Amino acid sequence: MGETMHKADWCVRVCRAVSVLVLLVGVLFAAGLCVADTPHDSPVSGGMNSTFSDPVFWSRFQFGFTIVYHYLFPQLTMGLGWFLVYWKWRALRTGDEKYNQAVGFWAKIFGLNFAVGVVTGIPMEFQFGTNWASFSRYAGGVIGQTLAMEGMFAFFLESAFVGALIWGEKQLGPRYHFVAAVGVALGSWLSGFFILVTNAFMQHPVGYQVDSDGLLGIASLRAYLLNPWAWVQFAHNQMAALVTGSFVITAVGAFYTLRRLHRTQAQLYLRAGTLVGLIASLLVAFPTGDQQAKMVGRHQPVTLAAMEGKFVGGPRAGVALVGQPNVEARRLDNPIEVPGALSFLAYGTFQSYVHGLEEYPESAWPDNIELLYYSFHLMITLGTMFILLMAYARLQNWRGRLESSSWLLWALMLAFPLPYIANTVGWMTAELGRQPWLIYGLFHTRDGYSKVVTSGDTVFTLIGFVGLYFVLGLIFLYLVAREIGHGPEDELILNPGADRGEVVVRPTEEHFV
Numbered sequence: 189m190g191e192t193m194h195k196a197d198w199c200v201r202v203c204r205a206v207s208v209l210v211l212l213v214g215v216l217f218a219a220g221l222c223v224a225d226t227p228h229d230s231p232v233s234g235g236m237n238s239t240f241s242d243p244v245f246w247s248r249f250q251f252g253f254t255i256v257y258h259y260l261f262p263q264l265t266m267g268l269g270w271f272l273v274y275w276k277w278r279a280l281r282t283g284d285e286k287y288n289q290a291v292g293f294w295a296k297i298f299g300l301n302f303a304v305g306v307v308t309g310i311p312m313e314f315q316f317g318t319n320w321a322s323f324s325r326y327a328g329g330v331i332g333q334t335l336a337m338e339g340m341f342a343f344f345l346e347s348a349f350v351g352a353l354i355w356g357e358k359q360l361g362p363r364y365h366f367v368a369a370v371g372v373a374l375g376s377w378l379s380g381f382f383i384l385v386t387n388a389f390m391q392h393p394v395g396y397q398v399d400s401d402g403l404l405g406i407a408s409l410r411a412y413l414l415n416p417w418a419w420v421q422f423a424h425n426q427m428a429a430l431v432t433g434s435f436v437i438t439a440v441g442a443f444y445t446l447r448r449l450h451r452t453q454a455q456l457y458l459r460a461g462t463l464v465g466l467i468a469s470l471l472v473a474f475p476t477g478d479q480q481a482k483m484v485g486r487h488q489p490v491t492l493a494a495m496e497g498k499f500v501g502g503p504r505a506g507v508a509l510v511g512q513p514n515v516e517a518r519r520l521d522n523p524i525e526v527p528g529a530l531s532f533l534a535y536g537t538f539q540s541y542v543h544g545l546e547e548y549p550e551s552a553w554p555d556n557i558e559l560l561y562y563s564f565h566l567m568i569t570l571g572t573m574f575i576l577l578m579a580y581a582r583l584q585n586w587r588g589r590l591e592s593s594s595w596l597l598w599a600l601m602l603a604f605p606l607p608y609i610a611n612t613v614g615w616m617t618a619e620l621g622r623q624p625w626l627i628y629g630l631f632h633t634r635d636g637y638s639k640v641v642t643s644g645d646t647v648f649t650l651i652g653f654v655g656l657y658f659v660l661g662l663i664f665l666y667l668v669a670r671e672i673g674h675g676p677e678d679e680l681i682l683n684p685g686a687d688r689g690e691v692v693v694r695p696t697e698e699h700f701v
Contacts, residue, residue: 246646247319247637250653254312256612257657261305263611266380266426267433268298269373271460272353276369280362286452288357291369293453293676294437295354297668298372302350304664306343308657319646323626323636329405330396330412331386338382346375380429381422388418390627391618392487404630420483421618424476427468428614431574432607434465438581439604440672442597453676458581458590462600466578473571478533484621485534488628489543491621494554495564496530497523501544505530513561518546551624560620563613570610577603 272291279287313335316324324332349371357365389396395412399405406412441457444450485492492498497513497520498505506525514521528538535542545553554560581600584590591597622628626636 243643244637246643250650258308261301263429263432264301266376266429269376272369273373276366289676296671299354320636321638327404334382334386342375342379384422385418388415392417420479424480427471430468434461435604435607437461439601442601445591446597450675462581469574481533490548493545494557494560497561499545503539503541504528505542513558515557555623563616567614
């Protein structure tokens with residue numbers, strides 16, 4: 189018992205420490221995102237005092253903080269959903285109870301993420317009306333359609349089945365429990381699709397019309413929902429969510445293996461996590477990431493130039509492996525580039541011409557080129573690391589050495605925060621690159637905030653959000669750490685020597701020391 193408690197306490201400490209680090213990094217990214225989004229002609233640029241009195245700054249800070257915090261949770265639910273479907277399907281096909289144990293364990297983790305994701309997601313939609321009323325009035329006739337679809341179709345589908353998935357296996361039976369798993373996974377991805385269609389309209393507006401009152405409305409719902417940008421972004425985003433889910437599952441498997449707990453489950457998590465993690469990491473890079481880059485090059489060439497620190501355009505443009513953008517001097521300092529790579533990635537040929545920032549007025553440039561550049565390159569660097577780490581893990585698994593390689597297990601366990609960071613900087617790249625527009629080419633960010641909301645109003649609610657989310661974060665970390673400390677359910681064995689046939693818990697082969 190003492191050994192078990194010691195292991196559980198160790199798990200709690202590790203999970204809390206690393207998770208708090210993730211949350212702190214997210215808050216810092218939010219702050220950087222908000223400051224970076226400040227337009228060149230905003231009062232924010234006039235100094236510290238004007239920054240803290242600018243309502244645009246605080247509205248951005250509040251939305252940046254809440255959305256970075258919120259997205260820590262749905263990216264894991266979207267990444268876990270199809271693992272649950274696969275394991276439940278395997279349980280039906282083989283009758284092997286280890287798959288049901290995996291579903292039961294990870295369904296609880298899914299449920300905790302879903303609950304906190306709901307709580308932290310609702311305030312963001314309210315902010316459209318409270319902090320961004322001008323934007324909502326201008327574009328609400330368009331973006332309100334998919335936000336409503338997300339709530340009516342996707343969210344209700346997911347929420348209706350998540351309870352059945354966690355608690356309803358005995359009542360539903362194996363087949364209907366499998367249906368519940370499919371409903372949860374489908375609902376989470378459908379929810380992501382509708383949100384991404386909304387964001388894609390802000391990146392590449394299609395299917396709209398300008399009504400007689402000057403506001404936007406839907407001209408073609410089909411064109412709006414089938415926005416090419418949305419489908420590429422959806423594929424890229426969902427593969428990134430699978431990377432997050434894979435790394436978390438792998439990390440738990442590595443933890444159990446290192447602590448010599450739950451042997452069968454740990455082996456299942458390691459093998460499934462590393463396999464899906466490798467495939468998803470490759471798909472994030474190609475074709476989804478490749479197509480996303482081509483989409484940016486086609487529709488937002490000034491963004492592409494800023495992402496790579498290209499001030500002077502030309503053919504055979506290279507991708508910078510190392511370099512520091514010097515906006516004042518209009519150059520990339522100390523560059524080490526792969527010649528022609530950017531031309532090929534963005535336009536399909538090494539000879540393609542890539543436009544430079546100097547070909548556009550400064551008012552059209554993204555507001556913080558340095559942060560955009562570093563966010564993009566950090567995302568690329570982490571993505572490359574994911575491929576290499578998971579490829580080596582799969583090689584070791586094929587050689588039968590994965591579970592005996594302690595340093596690799598430690599690397600896999602400690603790497604789980606990295607996909608959260610990669611997803612955050614990936615979204616920073618998308619949103620920083622769109623600036624200074626709220627809707628690209630149609631509506632500026634500086635025109636979208638609520639004119640009647642003061643800085644003091646926003647700061648007051650921001651303090652409330654910080655306090656509430658801090659408490660929610662502590663509760664979430666405690667509950668997740670407790671579930672990991674408990675681990676998958678122990679095997680229930682009938683005690684043949686008991687007079688009344690009691691069912692007792694016995695140590696299984698998974699609890700080896």
